[in-house]
Amino acid sequence: MKGMVFTSFLEMVENKFSLDVADQIIEASNLPSGGSYTSVGTYPHNEMIQLVVQLAERTGIPVADLVRTFGEYLFTQLIAMYPQFIQEHQTAFSILRKVDNYIHVEVLKLYPDAELPTFEYETSEPGTLIMIYRSSRPFADLAEGLILGCIEHYGENIEVKREPMDEGTAARFVLTERK
Amino acid sequence: MQEIEVLRRQIEREKKARKEAEQIAEQKTREIYYVNQELLQLNDQLEELVKERTAELSLARDEAIEANRIKSQFLANMSHELRTPLNAIIGYSEMLKEEAEDEGVEGFVDDLGKIHHAGKHLLSLINDILDLSKIEAGKMDLYLESCDINTTIQDVLTTVSPLVESNGNRLEFVILQGVMRTDITKLRQILFNLLSNAGKFTKQGTVSLTVSLEAYHGKPGVSFCIQDTGIGMTPEQMDHLFQAFKQADSSTTRKYGGTGLGLAISQRLCQMMGGHIAVESVYEQGTTFTVWLPSSGSNPDCESVLPEEGSQSYLDEGHNTILVIDDDPAMLQLMQRYLSKEGYAVIVARNGQEGIRLAKERRPSVISLDVLMPGMDGWTVLTTLKSDPELAGIPIIMISMTDDRNLGYALGASDFLIKPVNRDKIISVLDKHIMERQSDSILVIEDDLATSQMMTRMLVKEGYRVIRAGDGRIALECVAQSIPQFILLDLMMPNMDGFEFVTELRKRDEWRSIPVVVLTAKDITAEDRMRLNGYVENIVQKGHWRREDLLEEIRNLLIGARTNR
Structure with a gap:
């Protein structure tokens, strides 16, 4: 999965919830990448699943709702990067x-x-x-x-x-x- | 404290992410660099490859040009080598045949005729193949000159009519009076091809030639329409009509003969001259070929067809006058055509009384007299003329359907001919009775012994004195000793060739007026023509000439030279 999806996701968590929540889900997920992402890199999509599952546990919002909301957010990010x-x-x-x-x-x-x-x-x-x-x-x-x-x-x-x-x-x- | 710890971790992650990004960037840059290197190398290789290929192609092209040049050279040499001996075969067989005829050795006449015919056939095959090779190699030069349409067509008709008529065909023609600028030899070749084809593929029918003025795309020109009532062609046969080596049907070759090259050559010649050939045909009903040629050569707008003025104006005193007495208008026309071309002035009389009157008035050099005429017959005319002391000296040649030569000679006729009379015969008989020619001497310059002897025999037979020279140098000595009235010149000779010879000849004023005709087996190039231009009267290709034509030309030039003196 492209790094840009991860960086956007964490950005959304930081903005919609808090820096703290973002840090918690990273720490709890025990990620091979250690939770450091760059938009030009590529990472296993399981890391995204783990992060989303952790976020759902912490916020009590269903995974599907979280992912759909992230999709809406990701679209705004994408068109900002590729306005053409x-x-x-x-x-x-x-x-x-x-x-x-x-x-x-x-x-x-x-x-x-x-x-x-x-x-x-x-x-x-x-x-x-x-x-x-x-x-x-x-x-x-x-x-x-x-x-x-x-x-x-x-x-x-x-x-x-x-x-x-x-x-x-x-x-x-x-x-x-x-x- | 908790917050600081969170931020520290975040910074750590960001740092790590940045390093990773930098590594990825480096990696990508490296990849791009290597791909770029590969592309550069590929580009170099491609350029190298293009250079190699270009060099190969250029070499192949040079080789092809050289091969083509060698081929052309080979063809030119071959044509020379083949035509020279063939020329001797044809000339000798023709002469021997005539001798056999004169001496009444009938057994040989046929066989010699066959040799002569086969030789001419072989020659025409060789000429066709060489012509086509020349056209395809772009080596065929055009020699545009002013051409009298009527004369040219009459020439072609004279040649082709025995061929056409041999199949029981009637030959009809409508000719135009006028002048066009074209390559006469090639026009003749085209018309001869088409007319002889028409004759070949038609039996008991009609072959007609119609010449008319016709503009094509605004360009003035002359159209020659050759129509026959022969076997015709199917659309499939017409498809590959103009292709070389293809007759309408391969069985055609066996049945009708020919190389199958005639039409291909005619078409290419037409195209070279800026014209075209069209064909229409209905199977089993007949074929029409239409040749159109610009009247001003391939170069447009320079000259158009001019009506000819006073075509009979050359009836002047310098010429020998022949009186033809015959009641048959066709015969009169024929004689007029034959004889005027020989440079004679011709007077015609339709009956005996008119003949006697004209004989008294005009005092002709020779009289040709028909025997069977209504009213006063030939015998009476002959007796009347011979009893007039003023006219008795004029040689009279009797022409008759029946062989009464003993009566003729008894009444004082000089010669006796039996109808039908061919052109050669009548002319040779007339020549015999015109004394003036006897003093003419001709210098034959030719290194090939067989050809030289053949020319000599041919000319001696016509009553000329012949001097022979084996090359240009010897010839100059001959001219210095005694000036000939006429020179027949070969081009390719050892020591001094024909080109050098004419150059030398034209340096002396008293030699400048001697007419020179070049007779060569060499393929004449435009450059050769330039070198000879103005120095010689005509260039005749060995193998392309006919004995009668050459003799006629010699006679005309001698008459011309006499008139100038």
């Missing part, structure tokens, strides 16, 4: 449709070792976008948070329904524009 993606797209559907075949392609140019999830799209119905998430890791919640963060950024009125799929690492998101 936002400038090129006028709507949430437009940028979401580009995640798989454009944004991830660009990510791989910078980080050839990045292991990225895939998205399949269905656009058969007007006003509806279906995204099917597949990953080697169970981070569908993070994907949901990112989608929500994107919709919020564009200020659009879009309903997101998540349908679980057979595999634990896959999910189907049905995005519908509300009239």
Whole structure:
């Protein structure tokens, strides 16, 4: 998992909770990296799971909610670092449709070792976008948070329904524009 | 205390993260450096490779150019080597055949005719192949000159008509009076090709040639339309019509003969001259070839077709006058065509009375007289003329359908010919009776003994005196001793070649007016032409000339030289 996800996560914990909480979850997680992350590095995704589990224990908030909230936060961080993606797209559907075949392609140019999830799209119905998430890791919640963060950024009125799929690492998101 | 501890840990983590980031940055920089090095090396290798390939290609190109030059040189030499002996074979067989005819050795006439025919066929094959090689090597030069359309076409028709008519075909033509600027030899070659093809593929039909003025894309030009009522072609056959070595059908070669190169050559020649050939054909009904050539050569806008003025104006006193008495208009026309080309002034009379009147008025050098005529017949005319003391001295040649030569000679005729009479025959008989020619001497300069002897025999037979010289130096000595009326010159000779010889010859005023015709087996290049230009009257390619043409040219030049003196 890219270091940028870790640094953003800890930043969020520091801002939304406290420096203390951030320190506690790091210390409690017994991480191989020792909890020191750089955005250009790559780290085992289990460290993220451990940090999230520790945070849930300490705050009493369910893991899924925490991860989804982090996804929304991560989106604001991403567009701050790569504003060109936002400038090129006028709507949430437009940028979401580009995640798989454009944004991830660009990510791989910078980080050839990045292991990225895939998205399949269905656009058969007007006003509806279906995204099917597949990953080697169970981070569908993070994907949901990112989608929500994107919709919020564009200020659009879009309903997101998540349908679980057979595999634990896959999910189907049905995005519908509300009239 | 607790807070300080938290901050310290955080700083520790940040420090570690920074170091890691720095390491990653270094690692990435190193990677980029090595990749860059690899790229540079690859680039160098590529440049090296391009250089190598370029050198290889340039070498291959040089080799190809050299090989092509050697090939062209080889072809030029071969053409010389092949044409020289073939020329002797053709010339001797023709002469022997005539001798055999004169002496009545019928058994030999056929065989000699076959040798002659086979020789000419072989020559035409060699010429076709050489022509095509030359065109493809870009070595075919154009020699543009002003060309009298009517004369050129008549020439071609005279040559081709026996071929066309041998299949029982009728040859029709509509000719245009005018002048165009073109390469006459190549125009002749194209027309001869197309007309002989038409004749070959048509039986008991009609072959027609129509010449007309026609502009193409605004360029003035002349269109030659050759139409036949022969076997025609299918669209598939027409597809590969102009390809070399392909006749419409390979069985065609066996049935009709030929190299299959004629059309390919004709088309390329047309293109070289800035024109084109089009073809239309209906299977089993006939074919039409249309050749279009610009009237101003390949260089546009320099000259257009000019109507000819007074084509008969050369009937002047310097020429020998022949009176032709015949009731058949076709015969009169034919004789007029044959004889005027020989430089004779021709007077025609359609019946006996008119003939006698014209004989008294014009005092011709020779009279040709038909026997069977309505009203006053040939015998009566002959008797009347011979009984007039003023006219009795004029030689009279009787031309008849029946062999009454004894009666003819008894009544005072000088010669007796039986119809049909061919051109050569009538001309040689006429020549025999025109004395003036006897004093003409011709200098033949030729190193090839066989050719030299053949030319000598041919010219002696025509009544000329011949002096022979084996090279330019000997020839100059001959000229110094006695000035010949005419020089026939080979180009490639030891000691002093033809080029040097003409240069020397033209240095002396009294020698400058001697007409020179070059007869060579060498392939004449544009440069050669430049060197000879203005010095010689004509350049004749060995193997490309016909005996009659050459003799005719010699006669004309001698007449011209006499008139100038």
